[in-house]
Amino acid sequence: ENAFEALTVETLPERLGNIPEIAGRLGGAPAGWKVREVGDGNLNLVFIVEGGSETLIIKQALPYVRLVGDSWPLPLKRSFFEYHALTRQEERAPGTVPAVHYFDETQALIAMEFLSPHIILRRALIEGQELPKIGRDLGLFMARTLFRGSDLSMKAADRKADLALFADNIDLCDITENLVFSDPYFEAPMNRHTPGLDALVKELRSDRDLKVEAQRMKHLFVSKAETMVHGDLHSGSVMVTPDDTRIIDPEFAFYGPMAFDVGMLIANYWMAYFSQRGHEENGSRASMRAYLLRVIEETWSTFRDEFAHLWRTERSGILYQAALYEDQDDGLASEQALNHVIHDLWTDMLGFAGIEMHRRILGLAHNADFEDIADESLRASCEAPALKFGRHIVVNRNKIQSLAELDRLAEALDQG
Numbered sequence: 186e187n188a189f190e191a192l193t194v195e196t197l198p199e200r201l202g203n204i205p206e207i208a209g210r211l212g213g214a215p216a217g218w219k220v221r222e223v224g225d226g227n228l229n230l231v232f233i234v235e236g237g238s239e240t241l242i243i244k245q246a247l248p249y250v251r252l253v254g255d256s257w258p259l260p261l262k263r264s265f266f267e268y269h270a271l272t273r274q275e276e277r278a279p280g281t282v283p284a285v286h287y288f289d290e291t292q293a294l295i296a297m298e299f300l301s302p303h304i305i306l307r308r309a310l311i312e313g314q315e316l317p318k319i320g321r322d323l324g325l326f327m328a329r330t331l332f333r334g335s336d337l338s339m340k341a342a343d344r345k346a347d348l349a350l351f352a353d354n355i356d357l358c359d360i361t362e363n364l365v366f367s368d369p370y371f372e373a374p375m376n377r378h379t380p381g382l383d384a385l386v387k388e389l390r391s392d393r394d395l396k397v398e399a400q401r402m403k404h405l406f407v408s409k410a411e412t413m414v415h416g417d418l419h420s421g422s423v424m425v426t427p428d429d430t431r432i433i434d435p436e437f438a439f440y441g442p443m444a445f446d447v448g449m450l451i452a453n454y455w456m457a458y459f460s461q462r463g464h465e466e467n468g469s470r471a472s473m474r475a476y477l478l479r480v481i482e483e484t485w486s487t488f489r490d491e492f493a494h495l496w497r498t499e500r501s502g503i504l505y506q507a508a509l510y511e512d513q514d515d516g517l518a519s520e521q522a523l524n525h526v527i528h529d530l531w532t533d534m535l536g537f538a539g540i541e542m543h544r545r546i547l548g549l550a551h552n553a554d555f556e557d558i559a560d561e562s563l564r565a566s567c568e569a570p571a572l573k574f575g576r577h578i579v580v581n582r583n584k585i586q587s588l589a590e591l592d593r594l595a596e597a598l599d600q601g
């Protein structure tokens with residue numbers, strides 16, 4: 186009787202008008218609510234609903250991939266994972282996600298805080314906005330959510346229950362497993378790339394080292410059930426003002442490697458960097474490029490330092506227990522172990538970042554950073570250095586020592 190039915194601008198007021206958690210907040214008569222559908226992502230419906238006293242976001246999953254249509258079915262249960270991920274992220278990193286007011290599992294519907302005057306981070310970076318807080322805010326978000334969702338922090342039974350809860354997010358993991366880790370590296374049916382890149386694409390698809398390393402990263406992605414990751418932490422999953430940073434859309438959440446979120450986010454900064462030359466019609470983006478390299482440094486160093494702080498002050502889980510070293514110098518042992526963990530995060534972050542850069546240029550789901558460059562030959566000239574940079578960091582990740590080294594490479598590739 187309560188079977189799933191997609192909302193429309195017309196039906197939303199009547200259908201949600203008697204739900205107290207929604208109608209009570211919005212205020213006024215439902216017939217007077219102003220409803221707009223604004224979803225521009227690849228998967229879901231998103232409505233902005235302005236009531237008499239408040240405005241809310243109503244997000245509803247569709248039983249298929251919106252980007253492709255009903256030929257690609259996708260379970261509604263992704264809304265359940267998004268809801269549970271949002272509640273955990275709010276606990277682990279308070280104030281970083283939109284407040285959730287209501288969830289209906291059957292209707293795959295979440296009512297949440299309308300963030301205003303926030304805009305999508307990707308859009309801000311395309312426009313050339315230098316946001317002062319994102320490096321620190323996103324570094325803290327990742328350290329807190331990734332550390333506190335792991336066996337470094339949680340009670341083992343709680344973590345295992347969550348591991349089981351999110352283990353059912355099979356279809357969204359399947360999207361990532363195929364679209365991110367495999368499709369870019371062969372002529373998969375849904376792939377596309379900018380004309381002008383053919384020769385480079387052919388070279389990459391016949392690069393044995395690259396293809397082996399990409400599969401090694403996929404191996405890590407599917408097997409390292411380390412923490413609850415956001416799972417799709419690109420610059421389209423972040424909303425910003427100069428003073429506030431919020432992370433949205435964790436429907437891809439599952440228990441995976443910590444470095445996946447870090448690598449995907451930093452890859453999106455690097456793609457913003459390589460796309461800047463394509464957005465110079467109204468003036469130089471030299472300052473924006475320098476800003477993006479600083480943001481990458483700040484995001485990584487904030488993440489690393491906060492992770493180390495949590496390691497030293499909140500390590501209450503079953504891993505690296507301080508009690509093991511009580512008869513020795515437990516401070517030294519703990520720091521030695523921390524160095525290993527951070528070193529692995531750094532190396533894996535680079536591998537995941539390079540692959541994310543490739544899939545956004547070679548696969549199905551492209552980035553507005555590059556797609557908004559209308560001149561195809563200019564676009565290809567921005568994408569080619571990004572592809573080469575991505576290849577370098579995937580294949581050489583074990584030898585790369587610092588971000589400064591990668592700044593120099595990025596500058597050299599960008600200048601041709």
Ligand code: SR1
Pocket residue numbers: 226227228250252360361364417550
């Ligand atoms: C078919 S879904 C394509 C992409 O959109 C989502 O935002 C994820 O990034 C996914 O890989």
Ligand code: MG
Pocket residue numbers: 226227417422434
């Ligand atoms: Mg999304």
